[in-house]
Amino acid sequence: MVASQKTLVVIGRGLAGNLAALALSNSLGPSWRIVQVGQPSTPPEDSFYGNVTAPTAYNFLRSVGLDEPRLLRRSSTAFSLGTHFKNWLGGASWMQCHHSPFATPAGAPLHHQLTRLGLDLEPLLVSAQVALAGRFAHPPSDPGSVLSRAEYGYQFDPMEWACLLDQSLQSSPVEIVECGVSEVETQAGNITALTLENGDTLTATLVIDANGPSRRESLCSGGAFTTKRTVHAQANQTSTPQTGPACQSVEASAQGWVSTAFLQDRALGLNVSAVRGNNAEQQGFNIALGQLDAAWNGNCVAIGHAAAVVEPLTPAPMMLLQRDIERLLGLIPTGVNMEVERREYNRQYRDDIAHISLFLTTLVKSDDVPDSVYWRDAQPTEPDEKLQRKLAQFEHRGLLVSYDLEPFNDEDWTILHWGKGLRPRQYDRTADAMSQVDATQTLASIRQSIEQITPRIPPHGLYVAKLKDYLERQAHG
Amino acid sequence: MPQFPRICILGGGSAGWMTAAALATKFPNAGGEITLIESEQIGTVGVGEATLPHIRFFNQALGIDEPTFMKTTKATFKLGIEFCDWGKRGDRYIHPFGDYGFPVDELDFHQAWLKLHQAGKAHRIDDYSFPILAAQEDRFKIPEGDVNEVGSNFGYAYQFDSSLYAKFLRSFSEARGVKRVEGRVVDIGLGATTGHVETLSLEDGSKVEADLFVDCSGFRGVLIEQTLETGYEDWSEWLPCNRAVAIPCESKGELSPYTRATARTAGWQWRIPLQHRTGNGHVYCSEFISDDEAIAQLLDNLEGAQLADPNQLYFKTGRRKKFWNRNVVSIGLSAGFLEPLESTSIHLIQEGITTLIELFPSAGIEALDVDEYNRRMGLNFERVRDFLLLHYIATQRDDSEMWRHFRALKLPDSLDERLQAWLSRGHIPAYEFGVFLPPSWLAVMLGQNLMPTDYDPRLDRYEMDELHQRLETIRTQTADAVRATPTQAEFLAQYGAASRSPRAKAAS
Numbered sequence: 001m002v003a004s005q006k007t008l009v010v011i012g013r014g015l016a017g018n019l020a021a022l023a024l025s026n027s028l029g030p031s032w033r034i035v036q037v038g039q040p041s042t043p044p045e046d047s048f049y050g051n052v053t054a055p056t057a058y059n060f061l062r063s064v065g066l067d068e069p070r071l072l073r074r075s076s077t078a079f080s081l082g083t084h085f086k087n088w089l090g091g092a093s094w095m096q097c098h099h100s101p102f103a104t105p106a107g108a109p110l111h112h113q114l115t116r117l118g119l120d121l122e123p124l125l126v127s128a129q130v131a132l133a134g135r136f137a138h139p140p141s142d143p144g145s146v147l148s149r150a151e152y153g154y155q156f157d158p159m160e161w162a163c164l165l166d167q168s169l170q171s172s173p174v175e176i177v178e179c180g181v182s183e184v185e186t187q188a189g190n191i192t193a194l195t196l197e198n199g200d201t202l203t204a205t206l207v208i209d210a211n212g213p214s215r216r217e218s219l220c221s222g223g224a225f226t227t228k229r230t231v232h233a234q235a236n237q238t239s240t241p242q243t244g245p246a247c248q249s250v251e252a253s254a255q256g257w258v259s260t261a262f263l264q265d266r267a268l269g270l271n272v273s274a275v276r277g278n279n280a281e282q283q284g285f286n287i288a289l290g291q292l293d294a295a296w297n298g299n300c301v302a303i304g305h306a307a308a309v310v311e312p313l314t315p316a317p318m319m320l321l322q323r324d325i326e327r328l329l330g331l332i333p334t335g336v337n338m339e340v341e342r343r344e345y346n347r348q349y350r351d352d353i354a355h356i357s358l359f360l361t362t363l364v365k366s367d368d369v370p371d372s373v374y375w376r377d378a379q380p381t382e383p384d385e386k387l388q389r390k391l392a393q394f395e396h397r398g399l400l401v402s403y404d405l406e407p408f409n410d411e412d413w414t415i416l417h418w419g420k421g422l423r424p425r426q427y428d429r430t431a432d433a434m435s436q437v438d439a440t441q442t443l444a445s446i447r448q449s450i451e452q453i454t455p456r457i458p459p460h461g462l463y464v465a466k467l468k469d470y471l472e473r474q475a476h477g
Numbered sequence: 478m479p480q481f482p483r484i485c486i487l488g489g490g491s492a493g494w495m496t497a498a499a500l501a502t503k504f505p506n507a508g509g510e511i512t513l514i515e516s517e518q519i520g521t522v523g524v525g526e527a528t529l530p531h532i533r534f535f536n537q538a539l540g541i542d543e544p545t546f547m548k549t550t551k552a553t554f555k556l557g558i559e560f561c562d563w564g565k566r567g568d569r570y571i572h573p574f575g576d577y578g579f580p581v582d583e584l585d586f587h588q589a590w591l592k593l594h595q596a597g598k599a600h601r602i603d604d605y606s607f608p609i610l611a612a613q614e615d616r617f618k619i620p621e622g623d624v625n626e627v628g629s630n631f632g633y634a635y636q637f638d639s640s641l642y643a644k645f646l647r648s649f650s651e652a653r654g655v656k657r658v659e660g661r662v663v664d665i666g667l668g669a670t671t672g673h674v675e676t677l678s679l680e681d682g683s684k685v686e687a688d689l690f691v692d693c694s695g696f697r698g699v700l701i702e703q704t705l706e707t708g709y710e711d712w713s714e715w716l717p718c719n720r721a722v723a724i725p726c727e728s729k730g731e732l733s734p735y736t737r738a739t740a741r742t743a744g745w746q747w748r749i750p751l752q753h754r755t756g757n758g759h760v761y762c763s764e765f766i767s768d769d770e771a772i773a774q775l776l777d778n779l780e781g782a783q784l785a786d787p788n789q790l791y792f793k794t795g796r797r798k799k800f801w802n803r804n805v806v807s808i809g810l811s812a813g814f815l816e817p818l819e820s821t822s823i824h825l826i827q828e829g830i831t832t833l834i835e836l837f838p839s840a841g842i843e844a845l846d847v848d849e850y851n852r853r854m855g856l857n858f859e860r861v862r863d864f865l866l867l868h869y870i871a872t873q874r875d876d877s878e879m880w881r882h883f884r885a886l887k888l889p890d891s892l893d894e895r896l897q898a899w900l901s902r903g904h905i906p907a908y909e910f911g912v913f914l915p916p917s918w919l920a921v922m923l924g925q926n927l928m929p930t931d932y933d934p935r936l937d938r939y940e941m942d943e944l945h946q947r948l949e950t951i952r953t954q955t956a957d958a959v960r961a962t963p964t965q966a967e968f969l970a971q972y973g974a975a976s977r978s979p980r981a982k983a984a985s
């Protein structure tokens with residue numbers, strides 16, 4: 001033990017706890033002792049982190065040892081070019097794909113030319129077309145290739161990732177205690193000691209509550225959880241002889257929605273609906289959607305589902321979890337007075353939650369929803385100034401309003417608006433700098449190069465299989 | 478599609494001609510529909526010489542050739558601002574355009590520096606910054622190549638003669654169809670039902686009609702305030718300086734690629750070296766010093782002979798309550814004024830122009846455009862304000878009434894929280910929209926002796942020696958890169974940007 005060592009206790013051994021413990025252990029030096037407590041089982045609610053990540057997860061995952069070769073070889077993780085919304089509200093279908101910044105013909109954002117010419121967006125998005133064709137290849141770095149514009153994340157199983165992380169933790173300096181917390185001692189809003197189920201007592205400088213949505217009051221002391229509704233979720237999996245497409249699909253149903261993610265050898269399904277009556281044979285779990293008003297209270301920081309639960313309709317839950325951990329890493333307290341850290345953490349946390357919910361609200365907001373409890377409850381009840389501005393400005397003139405450091409970028413938003421059928425009433429006149437003929441031609445040539453390249457890209461499954469082969473040979477040769 | 482709006486710009490200072498040039502370039506098909514009115518009799522404010530790096534993108538978007546532009550406006554390069562006597566008398570530091578050092582893995586450079594500094598193992602943070610060292614030795618080169626390499630991770634701006642810049646942009650705009658009208662606007666016709674400005678009448682009886690008016694009439698705000706009575710948000714509580722006097726002088730010595738801002742007892746003094754002369758000014762608060770004293774102080778501190786009579790200016794810091802009101806968009810001094818401590822006015826003009834283009838009312842004035850414009854510009858102004866205020870409150874000075882005023886000031890919450898985050902652990906909350914990024918905040922806070930008590934604990938995973946080694950490599954590479962850099966005078970000559978006219982001499 002190092003003199004004046006501080007103790008950080010992570011409660012929870014699911015995906016959130018494991019990611020946090022490993023990230024903390026990689027980030028902090030020997031002056032911190034890290035203890036992780038909890039039963040080694042992944043809570044069922046972890047499936048509510050969803051089955052997809054956004055491209056922005058890449059470096060983060062690598063930093064906790066979930067690098068691509070390992071993910072492909074040691075788990076059934078597959079690639080994700082986005083989410084295919086099918087038969088969504090009002091019957092809309094589109095590929096919510098991941099894409100690098102759009103081309104700006106004549107200096108005006110792409111969608112202004114589309115508005116001007118009355119063209120569709122999706123045929124111009126290489127990641128959408130490749131995903132819809134069931135194909136995948138890594139985007140090359142050569143900007144001359146139209147595929148270089150694609151970006152990708154992963155389709156994954158949270159349980160599997162939690163296990164992989166657990167393996168890494170076993171050989172890390174993190175001390176793992178295989179039991180839960182039985183008692184929490186607090187003083188003046190700070191946790192002073194944790195009594196474990198095995199009778200041991202831990203004194204902690206900082207406590208990370210990664211214990212999922214059970215939200216033990218004594219841990220998130222002072223933080224009120226605001227929820228408007230609880231939903232029912234049911235996860236399932238089926239094995240597939242062939243790897244499915246490099247995109248998750250999400251479909252609206254009368255009672256809620258259903259998602260299917262395609263991993264190497266199986267499909268993971270999630271069925272979300274309104275909470276039904278107390279039916280004993282009903283499988284799955286109920287989960288309250290909402291968030292703690294403040295995620296850091298006293299010396300306890302709630303992360304992941306312990307802090308906030310959003311529906312896994314997009315990579316949002318994983319985006320939030322990653323941001324929770326990165327925010328925490330950037331604000332590891334320097335002393336016992338954590339006021340500065342707490343305030344700054346909570347400020348960023350609230351912004352992130354607000355910005356994520358702008359995207360999700362836009363996704364589910366519609367005048368044309370099935371007549372059911374789930375969909376009625378999913379509609380926003382109070383107007384949100386930031387959201388109204390985004391929607392009104394896009395509809396008015398295709399203007400993308402953005403706020404500081406939003407998790408979803410301009411491309412995500414353009415694709416979402418377009419997918420939901422929102423079209424600007426007018427386009428930016430700077431688009432006129434290019435003649436109609438030239439603009440038509442420029443866009444046609446983008447479309448053609450996508451059409452040409454798509455059939456030459458291998459099917460997702462074949463690509464993964466070959467890549468794994470190559471990785472195996474490399475690992476052994 | 479409705480008719481493209483006819484545009485009238487009132488005012489031919491930097492704001493007016495920058496707006497004209499940009500609109501004529503962006504909307505080439507509007508030819509003949511952009512009119513600019515200016516009055517030689519009224520003239521321009523005659524100051525505004527130092528800029529921020531963003532102006533390069535403005536010029537580039539217009540397709541302006543850099544050496545030609547520099548030669549014509551007698552411009553010098555600017556690598557940053559040197560602040561003297563701000564933290565304490567005798568202090569000096571440079572706020573550079575660019576980062577310090579390079580991140581240590583995913584961690585900010587300054588955090589590594591703080592750790593070494595606390596162990597007594599760091600050099601001054603300046604030694605890890607190419608633009609600072611180059612500025613101190615009057616050297617300059619254009620950053621090229623990989624921004625992850627020493628000697629390429631910086632930006633630069635210009636110091637120029639603003640009246641020559643306006644002239645330059647005038648010929649540029651006229652060549653692109655902008656119609657210039659000389660004369661004084663004496664009467665303004667408003668639409669009876671809309672309340673929109675419809676016609677401007679000039680002294681000679683001629684009239685200019687338009688659909689959209691850009692008010693670039695300077696402090697007067699002829700349209701936005703005198704006509705539409707939009708109202709002004711007074712920020713004197715935070716930025717109490719309300720007067721300035723400007724005097725150009727002969728330049729002495731090497732041509733320095735930076736602006737200097739020296740704190741005084743009731744304000745501060747600028748020094749802006751151009752190719753042919755040096756611009757000087759004293760910005761002050763009339764509550765704490767008389768005009769005569771202010772001029773005397775300035776004259777006492779000129780490096781060379783005075784070249785012109787003092788130009789006295791009066792202002793109130795703050796912003797127009799609405800930058801865009803009805804069919805009038807105010808850009809430049811008519812929109813608001815924050816003192817020129819960080820050379821932000823021309824930048825705010827540029828922001829105004831870019832935002833106007835993005836929200837251009839091509840189909841008529843619509844509330845949604847107006848509202849979004851005002852929101853964005855409001856945020857820009859407010860974030861600049863907080864950054865300017867930082868210079869005054871991050872100080873140990875209490876040797877005059879003004880400094881004691883600032884020591885007692887209650888800060889806006891946003892700024893107060895920033896200071897605490899910095900002082901406790903060197904943390905700088907980031908934002909996306911706003912001109913000053915974390916390295917700028919860092920430069921001023923460290924430069925004015927706000928030293929954090931701690932650093933990011935993640936640095937403790939490195940051995941001290943390893944960190945020391947990493948920083949030493951950056952430091953020696955930076956010094957080497959600076960040694961291999963030409964002086965600014967050499968660079969200007971070789972770049973074809975040197976003005977042919979000799980340095981100005983005072984009449985003797």
Ligand SMILES: Cc1cc2nc3c(=O)[nH]c(=O)nc-3n(C[C@H](O)[C@H](O)[C@H](O)COP(=O)(O)OP(=O)(O)OC[C@H]3O[C@@H](n4cnc5c(N)ncnc54)[C@H](O)[C@@H]3O)c2cc1C
Pocket residue numbers: 487488489490491492493514515516517519520521522523524525526527528639660661662663693694695696697699721722723758760790792808809810811817820821822823824826
């Ligand atoms: C002391 C001081 C120092 C500054 N230093 C800097 C600096 O270093 N960097 C920086 O970026 N900015 C600086 N600024 C700001 C900068 O000077 C202005 O932002 C810039 O010059 C733009 O001014 P303007 O065009 O809005 O107004 P002006 O230059 O005042 O132009 C107003 C125009 O309107 C015309 N006009 C007015 N009324 C009428 C009428 N009735 N009829 C016809 N025409 C009319 C005038 O003739 C003139 O052409 C400084 C400002 C001050 C006060």
